[in-house]
Amino acid sequence: MQTFYHGSSALFTKFDLAHVLTGTAKVKFGYGVYLTSSFKSAAHYSAANKNADTHYVYTVEIPEITDTNQIVFKHPVHPSIVSRAEEQLGFSIPEKFTLDGKDLRKFLAKHFEKHICIDLAAGHSLKDALHLAGEQDASEFLISIGVDFITWPYSWKNPALGTNVCVLNENNIKIIKVEQVELDAKQQLISGSEKEIQI
Numbered sequence: 001m002q003t004f005y006h007g008s009s010a011l012f013t014k015f016d017l018a019h020v021l022t023g024t025a026k027v028k029f030g031y032g033v034y035l036t037s038s039f040k041s042a043a044h045y046s047a048a049n050k051n052a053d054t055h056y057v058y059t060v061e062i063p064e065i066t067d068t069n070q071i072v073f074k075h076p077v078h079p080s081i082v083s084r085a086e087e088q089l090g091f092s093i094p095e096k097f098t099l100d101g102k103d104l105r106k107f108l109a110k111h112f113e114k115h116i117c118i119d120l121a122a123g124h125s126l127k128d129a130l131h132l133a134g135e136q137d138a139s140e141f142l143i144s145i146g147v148d149f150i151t152w153p154y155s156w157k158n159p160a161l162g163t164n165v166c167v168l169n170e171n172n173i174k175i176i177k178v179e180q181v182e183l184d185a186k187q188q189l190i191s192g193s194e195k196e197i198q199i
Contacts, residue, residue, distance in 0.1 A: 001062065003176070005034075005037070005039050005058065006033065006059050007044065007045035008045075008058065009048070011178070014175070015170040016108075016171065017031070027132060030139060030168065031138065032139055032167050032168040033166070033173060036154055038162045041164075042058075043181045043183065043188075044187050058175055058177070058178050060174060063172055068146070070147065070173045071142070073100065073151070080169075085145055093107065094107075111138075112138055113134035140168075148167065148169060148172055149168065151163055
């Protein structure tokens with residue numbers, strides 16, 4: 001198991017992807033739960049909901065991230081993942097979409113968008129609804145071939161600082177601890193404000 005952090009203005013006992021758009025309202029890095037190896041970064045993201053005045057950082061554990069269960073942004077996709085994806089899809093994926101994990105994810109989302117019937121009752125535009133549904137189907141497809149994570153550096157300029165991860169299956173996340181934190185005017189963690197709470 002590996003330890004990561006998640007920032008939120010909401011207090012809960014279990015992650016639920018039904019709430020995937022209540023944070024930043026985007027699926028920029030994939031349809032899943034976003035975690036970071038940086039406690040300070042998680043605290044900052046707890047302020048994504050500008051109307052909230054409470055901020056929490058969840059310490060969580062996830063299964064080990066390996067070369068064959070993750071796709072990495074700005075890195076070639078592991079050959080075994082490409083092979084498993086092609087076998088499941090029934091066709092070859094153009095090589096240009098396998099040179100970067102981000103491109104493979106986008107390729108899969110666009111592929112699945114073509115086969116989706118959309119219910120607009122949720123109030124999204126057709127374009128947004130298609131995009132979200134395509135990303136959701138892409139995540140479900142990746143899970144089906146043994147890919148559980150999408151990863152990218154916490155800092156693109158200095159990747160050694162840590163990792164961000166999109167966990168595709170919320171059931172792979174175990175909450176270990178929840179702390180209420182205080183942020184300054186720039187939405188940065190006020191050191192020493194961490195207070196563990198019971199949920």
